Amino acid sequence: MNEAGGTRRGGLVATPETLRRVFVMRENDSARETLVKYMEQILFGLQDFLRRHVGITEEVPIKELSSRYMDSTISLEPEKRLAEVITGLIKEIAPHAVNVSSPYFVGHMTGAMPFFMVHLQTIVAALNQNVVKVETSKVVSIVEKETLAKIHRLIFKLDDGFYNAHIQSPSTSLGGFVEDGTLANLTALWVARDRLLAPRDGFEGVEREGVPAAYKEYGIDRLVVIVSQLGHYSLRKSGGVLGIGNQNVLPVPVDRHNKIDVNRLRALLDDLRANEPKTRVLALVGIAGATETGTVDPLERLADIAQERGIHFHVDAAWGGPTLFSEKYRHVLSGIERADSVTIDGHKQFYMPMTCGMVYFKDPNAMDAIAYHSNYVARPGSVDLGIRSLAGSRPSTALILHGALKVMGQRGYALLIDHGIDLAREFALEIQRRPNFQLLTPPELNILTYRYCPANVQEWLDAANCEERRRITIRLNRGNMLLQRRQREHGKSFVSRTTLRRPEQRGGDMVVLRSVLMNPMTTIGILKEILDEQEAMARGELAKAFTV
Ligand SMILES: Cc1ncc(COP(=O)(O)O)c(C=O)c1O
Structure with missing residues (x-):
């Protein structure tokens, strides 16, 4: 028994x-x-x-x-x-x-955690608090508010007076814990939509009356969200869910550093203003750590543009946010403090267990736009966190972050961030040193992309005309796809793969190998082994695939 x-x-x-x-x-x-x-x-x-x-x-x-x-x-x-x-x-x-905790697993934004996270997670499960309301969480909701204030301060750096006023205020919110980065982005755009199409005389707001009524009231026929072509696809999902249409999430091309092309952005905004008077911009999104390349948009310049034109400025720092801990690299995110809203994921570079999304708003009243009340929970004036949250019942994930911040300290997280970025730079040099590899996107944070391309093929590519270049690229794309798959199947190490957009005249879309260096146990020696294995496969069992 x-x-x-x-x-x-x-x-x-x-x-x-x-x-x-x-x-x-x-x-x-x-x-x-x-x-x-x-x-x-x-x-x-x-x-x-x-x-x-x-x-x-x-x-x-x-x-x-x-x-x-x-x-x-x-x-x-x-x-x-x-x-x-x-x-x-x-x-x-x-x-x-x-x-995913193997130091040879360097392909995704999911990786090793400090072991204490398992203990904290176990306690969260054992307590089984539901932070939708204070009646099922009590002090845990209060700890969540404190945790939100700590990260809000890391991002926006407001003064003591501000945090004293809002840290435990039942009537304001500095942000919210959500399931993941996708829902953090959705929540940011949801708030931005509801603030733009707010209630006014004779109109009860988009949340209550719906998108068609709001468009009619505000005399518009289209809302758009603008982000670089490297924007995470959760933004398109949000466009769908919020009823603005995912085709209205407009991608702006990137420059040669994989950052949003600010001139193209300005041209797009000017064009919309001149030719589409009934189109309004719901939000301009800057990326702080693009999923595919790890690059960071020029946040200061985006903040200027958003400010000039009165647009909600959202920063998707799901990946890059914790770079703010690093004295050495935090300047890369300069301008994030000017955002209206920011997404950060705990299960990425806070090294927390799956999952923990967070969204922050500079204005502590911003989330009022999405407040809901009911008779038995989330009563007006209560501390119930379910009032301003897409989710109803949800776990006390904040307890994990609250504990982790104490165990790690700013410096502990900074060491992790610095290790990842320093290692990525060293790895980039190693790739460049090897004649049969090409570094494609150098690391700004701890993500880089490259591909296997035999030295003689690189020479042909340089001399090739447009058509030949396309043909060779297609061949290399297939070779790198097989290489990534073969290495994964082999089971010792893992890098991921993605396709970067590139103009036809430069060979067209390009399949690249992608490394995400977040595991502090990963060393340059391990990365060299991974390259060695790739080279051995490309010269051996996959040699035919790389013959052009
Ligand atoms: C920049 C960025 N934003 C948002 C997300 C979505 O996060 P999640 O997978 O937690 O929903 C990701 C995930 O990779 C991301 O890289």
Whole structure:
């Protein structure tokens, strides 16, 4: 007999008694020992497993894994004891999940966490607070407000008086915890939309009356959001959800440094003003750490433009935000303090567990535009955090960040940021040193892209006409795609891949390998091994693919 299962003829069975035991912590010492053993198994068994397997994942294809999970029935009686479930997770699931904490896993914005995050996460689960309302969270909602103030201050650097007034004010909000970066961007644009199409005499606002009525009231027929072509696709999703249409998220080309081309931006705004009097700009978005290239838009110049033209200025710092901790590199984000709203993700460079999105507003009254009340929760005047939040019930993720900021301090986070950027620069030099690789986007933060391109092909490309260049690029695109896939399948290391837009005359769209260097255990030695492996594959099993 165990947990939800009693035993009957060797099998397990659910009874009121066994159910009671699942819910109530048993008090005798042997039961406590059992629980502690399970926790140890989870906390250390999994960790030990990951430590032993530096590789990324076992070499079992997705198709075969799918065939192992084909049972759509739920067994009537309990199937397994908790110990068996935990062992199964460690032995059967973990090896086929992705070991994102491996220092050889340098392809995505998901990576190793400091181990204490698992403990903090466990406490959040154990407390099971629901911060939609103070009645189910009490001090935890108050801690969330303090945490919001700390990050708000990191971004906007306002004075003591401001934070004293707002840190625990029930009537204002410095921002909010949301599920992820996508919902942070959505919330920022939601607030911007509702403030632009606000209630006024005889009109109750877009939130209440809807987009068609608001357009009619304000005499417009289109709202647009402007961002560089490297904008995250969550902005397009937001366009869809907010009813402005995702085709109205307008991409502006980037310059040769992968930053929004400010001249093209100005030209677009002038054109809209001159030729589309019924179009209004909902928001101008600057990126602080573009997903594909890690580049940062010229935030000061964007802030100037937004200010001149009275446009809501949002900065998507989902990735790059924590760069503000670094004395050495925070200048790269200069201008972020002039934003009206900012997105930052905790599960990215705050090294928190999945997931923690955050959105911040400079104006502590901005989120009033999206306030909702009901009779049983989120009552007017209460501290209920559900008043100004897209989500209803949600976990007390802020507790994790609150704890992490104490364990790490600004300097701890700065060390992580500095390591990533310094390493990316060293890696860029190594790529440039190797004749068969091409560095394509040098790192501004800790992300860079490159591709395998044999030295002789580079020479041909330089001499090629437009048509030949396109043909060679297509060939290289396929080669690099195969290379990335092969290396992933091989299972020791992982870089990701994306396609960068490039004009036809320069060969057209280009498939590139992408490295995200966030794991402090990743060294230049490891990165050299990754390049060595790629080179060996490209010269060996994939040699044909790179013959042009
Ligand atoms: C710049 C940027 N913004 C927003 C997002 C969306 O974040 P999430 O995946 O947490 O929704 C990402 C994710 O990679 C990102 O890189």
